[in-house]
Amino acid sequence: MSNRTVVVAGAGQAGSQAAASLRDEGFQGRIVLVGAERHAPYQRPPLSKGYLTGKVPPERLALRPPSFYDNIDVELRLGTPVTSIDVDARSVGLGSGDRLEYHDLVLALGARNRGLPIDGADLDGVLTLRSLADAEEVRRRLPAASSVVVIGGGFIGLEIAATAVGLGIATTVFEIAEQLMARVLSPGTASFLVEAHRRRGMRIDLGTSAATMTGTHGQVRAVWTLDGRSVPADLVLVGIGAVPNTEVAAEAGLLVDNGIVTDPHLRTSDPHVWAIGDCASFPCAYADGRQMRLESVQNAVAQARAVAAALAGRAEHFRAVPWFWSDQADLKIQIAGLPTGRDTVVMYGEAEQERFSAFCFAGDRLVGVESVNRPADHLAARRLLELGIPLRPVDLTRPGFDLRALASGRSAPVAPTS
Amino acid sequence: MPKVTFIRPNGETTVVDGADGTSIMQTAVSAGITEVVAECGGTLACATCHVYVHDGPIDALPEASGDEEEMLDFTACPREPTSRLSCQLPLSPQTDGLVVRVPPEQY
Ligand SMILES: Cc1cc2nc3c(=O)[nH]c(=O)nc-3n(C[C@H](O)[C@H](O)[C@H](O)COP(=O)(O)OP(=O)(O)OC[C@H]3O[C@@H](n4cnc5c(N)ncnc54)[C@H](O)[C@@H]3O)c2cc1C
Ligand code: FES
Numbered sequence: 001m002s003n004r005t006v007v008v009a010g011a012g013q014a015g016s017q018a019a020a021s022l023r024d025e026g027f028q029g030r031i032v033l034v035g036a037e038r039h040a041p042y043q044r045p046p047l048s049k050g051y052l053t054g055k056v057p058p059e060r061l062a063l064r065p066p067s068f069y070d071n072i073d074v075e076l077r078l079g080t081p082v083t084s085i086d087v088d089a090r091s092v093g094l095g096s097g098d099r100l101e102y103h104d105l106v107l108a109l110g111a112r113n114r115g116l117p118i119d120g121a122d123l124d125g126v127l128t129l130r131s132l133a134d135a136e137e138v139r140r141r142l143p144a145a146s147s148v149v150v151i152g153g154g155f156i157g158l159e160i161a162a163t164a165v166g167l168g169i170a171t172t173v174f175e176i177a178e179q180l181m182a183r184v185l186s187p188g189t190a191s192f193l194v195e196a197h198r199r200r201g202m203r204i205d206l207g208t209s210a211a212t213m214t215g216t217h218g219q220v221r222a223v224w225t226l227d228g229r230s231v232p233a234d235l236v237l238v239g240i241g242a243v244p245n246t247e248v249a250a251e252a253g254l255l256v257d258n259g260i261v262t263d264p265h266l267r268t269s270d271p272h273v274w275a276i277g278d279c280a281s282f283p284c285a286y287a288d289g290r291q292m293r294l295e296s297v298q299n300a301v302a303q304a305r306a307v308a309a310a311l312a313g314r315a316e317h318f319r320a321v322p323w324f325w326s327d328q329a330d331l332k333i334q335i336a337g338l339p340t341g342r343d344t345v346v347m348y349g350e351a352e353q354e355r356f357s358a359f360c361f362a363g364d365r366l367v368g369v370e371s372v373n374r375p376a377d378h379l380a381a382r383r384l385l386e387l388g389i390p391l392r393p394v395d396l397t398r399p400g401f402d403l404r405a406l407a408s409g410r411s412a413p414v415a416p417t418s
Numbered sequence: 419m420p421k422v423t424f425i426r427p428n429g430e431t432t433v434v435d436g437a438d439g440t441s442i443m444q445t446a447v448s449a450g451i452t453e454v455v456a457e458c459g460g461t462l463a464c465a466t467c468h469v470y471v472h473d474g475p476i477d478a479l480p481e482a483s484g485d486e487e488e489m490l491d492f493t494a495c496p497r498e499p500t501s502r503l504s505c506q507l508p509l510s511p512q513t514d515g516l517v518v519r520v521p522p523e524q525y
Binding site for chain 1: 444447448449450452457458459461462463464465485488489491492
């Protein structure tokens, strides 16, 4: 097996993990990690949080030290994208003109931010945030901004908005839906977040979005809403979601449908090509087996580990519990599981103290838990979901119910009732 | 530069020169000690930076916060009295000479 070559396309969270995990699995062949960006693999989460305030300095963004790839004998090809895949010849073409042959190809291409097709979107001061280069630009401009508008009330948008509010900048968020993150969050947690941010001075306008942006001398000055109001803005962040980077896969004839389509082993429609992370659409065990894409560090890392194991001959159906975190001001939001079939939500903890978890059920089955400033609840929830420890809505309301004891195995699944 | 000694799961020890104010987790990550996974990057969200504080000036470390204390119930390897989440342990001149043991599993 030592003469095999694995090419990993995309040197981000998933790609970097795949290379590292292949070596952990004992893979002895050649590993080439190809990345379009010129930076060695880095963490994106701090880009919308601590990096903007200087709390996380640039040198702390690296996922692994520079010497790491050399030490484990991974060839890094940075600053050059994979531009073509020939699945019959099993080779990829690079932007540099080089061609690499592979036995297995792992696509970890990530996603890019969706553009906002409205007038004024090309004005100076209208930015988006995905890469380190984007973040450098936001960080450079933020301190001088007097009025920030964030278009899109998703996690990244709210993180940036919370950072701007923390810097004392007048900040407005536009969310076109009537609820924040309606596809993900339960209504109660979503409205809690709106109120919590408003208490901290953020303006959140639900049910409206930007219609046009206007400026002077090419610099943005105002955002006009769909209902005809104008809000001054010298910095606009567009955060209306991401689209997976799938073009090079589609051109190669791989099945693509909102992501590079995989089977439960994360194998694409070609048996020697795999897809992981933000770009992959996989049958999700926590969504009744429906194909879906998840954009999270956990998903990128867990899928990378799963593919490395599969390439080492230990293929298993991918079924890691999805989880996610988002830090917004002093609110630590964590989600375990998915909202599949959610019909009942039980609050646990103290919403007034901004410390609670919302347990989401489909009937009597726990499907997801949203925690605010309750990191131990979150870990307990993951454990319950992973081990399938039963928990019903009524259990949570019993006096003396002890979540930590239940999840850490210190008490019987359901406390006896008298 | 405060030194930290990591006893790795395979028994190997690695001594790292840390920087004041950075955490033991960051020190491990930048030294390539990959058994400290730190999936959340040090935001107290994951408990994959578990270590056992083994020896040295243990009293120079801050006490665990309520959240850390509760999260330690959910580390992948068994919790021991010396268990800590290393992203919560800042280095300082007083911590020089600390020895931590890294557990074999973080997931
Ligand atoms: C600002 C921001 C904040 C976030 N915060 C959180 C958070 O708090 N918690 C959380 O769980 N998740 C967060 N995420 C999501 C998380 O960072 C992503 O889900 C994760 O990075 C996905 O890993 P990936 O490897 O699939 O993609 P990426 O890390 O995006 O890596 C993909 C890489 O592939 C490269 N690439 C693209 N096309 C090609 C090509 N043709 N050839 C070669 N290379 C190519 C890209 O340039 C990129 O470097 C955040 C994301 C962003 C942008
Ligand atoms: S790094 Fe995640 S809790 Fe320490």
